[in-house]
Amino acid sequence: MSADVAPRLTLYSRSYCHLCDEMIAGLRELQAANRFEFEIIDVDRDPAFEQLYGEKVPVLAYGGRELCHYFLDRAALTALLAEIR
Numbered sequence: 001m002s003a004d005v006a007p008r009l010t011l012y013s014r015s016y017c018h019l020c021d022e023m024i025a026g027l028r029e030l031q032a033a034n035r036f037e038f039e040i041i042d043v044d045r046d047p048a049f050e051q052l053y054g055e056k057v058p059v060l061a062y063g064g065r066e067l068c069h070y071f072l073d074r075a076a077l078t079a080l081l082a083e084i085r
Helices: 018-031 047-056 074-084
Strands: 008-013 037-042 059-062 065-069
Touching (some): 008 018, 059 074, 065 074
Antiparallel strands (some): 008 059
């Protein structure tokens, strides 16, 4: 990955989900020291994502690879960011 382009993660989430809110807050906190972006996708707006993830949200993914679900795995995210630098 080019040093100019920040990695873009995908967070599969839903409204009224306290675990989702916690993962978003954790990601924003980590952005202060790590260069990455993340897109939030509401699984309830797409039947395919709702069927795929159901009650498993939040799910953090990169390039189709699931990094963690329910809780932010900071070690997995840090390892991924080091791997793709």
